[in-house]
Amino acid sequence: ETGVTQSPTHLIKTRGQQVTLRCSSQSGHNTVSWYQQALGQGPQFIFQYYREEENGRGNFPPRFSGLQFPNYSSELNVNALELDDSALYLCASRSKGSAYNEQFFGPGTRLTVL
Amino acid sequence: AQKITQTQPGMFVQEKEAVTLDCTYDTSDQSYGLFWYKQPSSGEMIFLIYQGSYDEQNATEGRYSLNFQKARKSANLVISASQLGDSAMYFCAMRLVFGNEKLTFGTGTRLTIIP
Numbered sequence: 076e077t078g079v080t081q082s083p084t085h086l087i088k089t090r091g092q093q094v095t096l097r098c099s100s101q102s103g104h105n106t107v108s109w110y111q112q113a114l115g116q117g118p119q120f121i122f123q124y125y126r127e128e129e130n131g132r133g134n135f136p137p138r139f140s141g142l143q144f145p146n147y148s149s150e151l152n153v154n155a156l157e158l159d160d161s162a163l164y165l166c167a168s169r170s171k172g173s174a175y176n177e178q179f180f181g182p183g184t185r186l187t188v189l
Numbered sequence: 190a191q192k193i194t195q196t197q198p199g200m201f202v203q204e205k206e207a208v209t210l211d212c213t214y215d216t217s218d219q220s221y222g223l224f225w226y227k228q229p230s231s232g233e234m235i236f237l238i239y240q241g242s243y244d245e246q247n248a249t250e251g252r253y254s255l256n257f258q259k260a261r262k263s264a265n266l267v268i269s270a271s272q273l274g275d276s277a278m279y280f281c282a283m284r285l286v287f288g289n290e291k292l293t294f295g296t297g298t299r300l301t302i303i304p
Contacts, residue, residue, distance in 0.1 A: 077233070106290050117193075117280050117294030118234070131289030163232055169290060176222055176241075178290065180234035 077101075079168055081181035089189050093154045096184045098166035100147040106130070106171045107149045108178065109141060112163040124149060125171060153186075161188045191216045191283050193295035201301050202271050209256070210266040210298050212281030220286035223264040225255065228278040228297070237279075240264060242286075268300075276302045 078101040088094050100107055106125045110118035120133035124143035138154040147168070153160055163185050167178040192215040202208040214223065225237040240248045240255045248255045256265040268275055278299050282292040 108290050108292070110292075117282075117296050118292070120291045120293070123289045123291060125289070131291055133291070165232075165234060167234070167290075167292070171290065176224075176239045176284075177236045178292065179236075180226075183232040185232070 077179040077181065079104075079166065079179045079181040081164075081166055081184050083184060084182070085185045085187075087187045087189065088156050090156055090158060092156050092188075093152065094156060094186060096151040096153075096164050096166075096186070098149045098151070098168075098181055100149070100166075100168035101179060102147055104147055104168035104170050104179070107143055107166055107168045109149075109151045110165040110167065111135070111160075112165060112183075113159075114162070118165055121151070156188045158188050161186060191218075191221075191285070191293040193281050193283055193293055195281055195295035195298050197298045198296075199299040199301070201303055203303050204273060205270055207267060207269045208271055208275075208300065210268075210279050210281075210300065212264045212266065212295060214262050214264060214281070214283050216283065216285070218285050218287075222284050222286060223255070223257070224282040224284070224292065225253070225264075225266045226280045226282060226294075227275075228280060230277070234280070238266065271302050273302050273304060276300060 108123040109121040112118040122132040143149040163183045223240045227235040281295045
């Protein structure tokens, strides 16, 4: 158990719809990162939030957006869903500056776009 | 840009044997960390071991050890006395020390332990 939770576990949407995925980090974790993992591949970095501001972004279009809240929860929003958005979405959190190097991952949300 | 290469898509190992999973990396930065994660079929990424670029000794965590060869830019994971529960996907990843928290992952190795 990492203490990081994600909801929902599974989600089915149709092309063109919008989706919001949620992540709840451990208390004190001031950074959260989101990753997309397509089937058979390694996770790809989407973006990171630090103290409620975006602090780095991977090669993902603007229709991928996020929010981080003061209560250590965060959201990943994806607009205008495409078939290729079908993937496992993972969030990971850590306390930036901590002596612990590990990032704590949630169990993921599996998104299917039809 | 950072890059992680894992050249073994799949491996089959007899139970109780040792196994080495290969990982090579590429970066121009001098300060970085290398990670190994285990991903069972449930999907959650489980942290196994960490090696800092300035650490002189190879990292060890129980049955896991990291064979760090900086000049060759390799960070192989060694699992001793493999168990059936070790069957999973294994990912090597890198993070720069000075920067955001981005982890760059390889494509993974699927390890299957045979009874």
